[in-house]
Amino acid sequence: MVARRLKHTVRRRLGIDGLRAAHQQLDASYAALNHDVLAVRSELAAAVATSSNELSVVQSRLSDAERRADDLLTALAQSNSVLWASLWHGLGPAPSATRVSVVMPTRNRASLLPRAIEAVLRQSHTELELIVVDDGSSDETAAVLQRLAEPRMVVLQGGGQGADVASPLGLEHATGSLLAFADDDNVMAPWWLAAACHSLDVDGTTTAVYGAQLREPEGGGDIEMLYRTPFDRALLAKGPYIDLGAVVVRAGTPGLWFDTDLAAVIDWDMLLRISRAGTITAIPVLSGAYTTSAPDRITNRPDKAAAIETVRRRAAETA
Numbered sequence: 477m478v479a480r481r482l483k484h485t486v487r488r489r490l491g492i493d494g495l496r497a498a499h500q501q502l503d504a505s506y507a508a509l510n511h512d513v514l515a516v517r518s519e520l521a522a523a524v525a526t527s528s529n530e531l532s533v534v535q536s537r538l539s540d541a542e543r544r545a546d547d548l549l550t551a552l553a554q555s556n557s558v559l560w561a562s563l564w565h566g567l568g569p570a571p572s573a574t575r576v577s578v579v580m581p582t583r584n585r586a587s588l589l590p591r592a593i594e595a596v597l598r599q600s601h602t603e604l605e606l607i608v609v610d611d612g613s614s615d616e617t618a619a620v621l622q623r624l625a626e627p628r629m630v631v632l633q634g635g636g637q638g639a640d641v642a643s644p645l646g647l648e649h650a651t652g653s654l655l656a657f658a659d660d661d662n663v664m665a666p667w668w669l670a671a672a673c674h675s676l677d678v679d680g681t682t683t684a685v686y687g688a689q690l691r692e693p694e695g696g697g698d699i700e701m702l703y704r705t706p707f708d709r710a711l712l713a714k715g716p717y718i719d720l721g722a723v724v725v726r727a728g729t730p731g732l733w734f735d736t737d738l739a740a741v742i743d744w745d746m747l748l749r750i751s752r753a754g755t756i757t758a759i760p761v762l763s764g765a766y767t768t769s770a771p772d773r774i775t776n777r778p779d780k781a782a783a784i785e786t787v788r789r790r791a792a793e794t795a
Contacts, residue, residue: 557760558688558703572673576604576724577652581634581642582660586616588770592660593624595764601669605630606658607646612636643742644734653727657720657743661770664721664763671761672724683754684725686718687763694768702766705758709751713791716744722763729753738787740780745787752794 578596582589596606610617611634621631632649634642647655654676658664668687675685688703704717711717720743725732731749734742750756 558701558762571603572601572670572677573603574654574673574677575652576601576654576656576669576673577650577727578604578606578656578658578664578669579609579643579646579650580606580658580660581609581611581639581646582613582617583611583634583636583639583642584613584615584617584772585660585770586613586620588661589617589620590624591663592658593629595664595666596658597624597626597628598666599664599669600667601673604628604669605650605652607632607649609634609642609646611638611642638739639742641736644736647732647734650727654724655727655732656724658764659721659766661767662721663765663767665761665765668761668763669724671759675757675759676724676726679757681755682757683729684723684750684756685759686723686756687759687761689719689722689763690765692766692768703758703760705760707751707756707758709748709756710795712744712748712751713788713795716741716747718747719743719766720747721766723747725750738783740783741787745790748787748791748794 580592580596582592593606593608596604606629608621608629609632610621621629625631630649632645634645643657654673656669656672671687672685676682686707688701691700691702693700702717702719702722704711729750730753731746733746733749735745736742738745747756
């Protein structure tokens with residue numbers, strides 16, 4: 477009993493109990509403070525994460541704006557190049573003696589046909605033949621062809637089986653060393669063949685050239701210019717970003733034929749074959765105007781989707 481009292485007296489005089497209580501209070505305060513620190517750290521981490529996300533969004537928007545600005549500058553530069561090169565070829569370098577065959581299938585487009593034919597026959601490059609394949613028209617097409625007849629125009633009669641048959645027929649009768657193509661609802665720019673001949677005459681290693689094309693958007697809207705350079709076969713394998721009306725190719729090029737088993741996109745299919753056989757080069761010259769308002773377009777055929785899948789599969793197999 478005496479020892480216990482003595483121990484209690486010593487602890488009281490030394491302040492041990494007070495120290496222990498103070499220590500316990502400090503422990504409780506530290507625990508509370510540590511909890512607050514962890515909470516602040518958590519809030520700070522969340523704030524940093526939020527700021528990082530916001531920063532990432534801002535950086536993404538900035539990158540997108542810079543990309544669109546670069547695309548716009550590129551398009552502007554290309555437009556200027558196309559404009560000046562087109563004017564140059566329109567004003568006339570030395571004329572080429574190279575013969576060009578232009579293949580034009582048509583069917584029941586009597587109201588549009590004169591414009592398309594005259595655009596070809598009025599080319600600044602005059603060493604040409606225009607092969608018009610009348611694919612079983614039942615309108616005034618025959619009368620139009622008779623009225624516009626001239627020595628450089630050859631008229632063939634198709635069997636009414638469609639452009640996928642009419643185009644090969646025209647190709648079989650072509651006599652030129654260069655081949656070009658025209659649709660009956662489109663308009664060829666007056667300097668296009670001169671520019672294409674000049675480019676192919678100068679560069680003997682190029683198999684085919686393609687130019688820029690003004691396009692009427694589907695369903696209306698502002699006129700667009702389709703022109704991508706340099707040539708990209710991987711991009712072409714995904715979709716037909718080059719219209720056949722903007723292409724001039726050397727006769728005898730491997731792959732220069734139309735697959736009559738395809739219901740549509742026979743031109744895209746052929747361009748992919750040509751691109752495997754040789755070099756296709758973009759030239760900054762306007763080839764013509766592409767319209768989308770004519771009736772009975774192949775683009776609207778219900779079996780076009782199946783033909784597209786066939787061509788894409790072929791492109792993947794030969795990549």
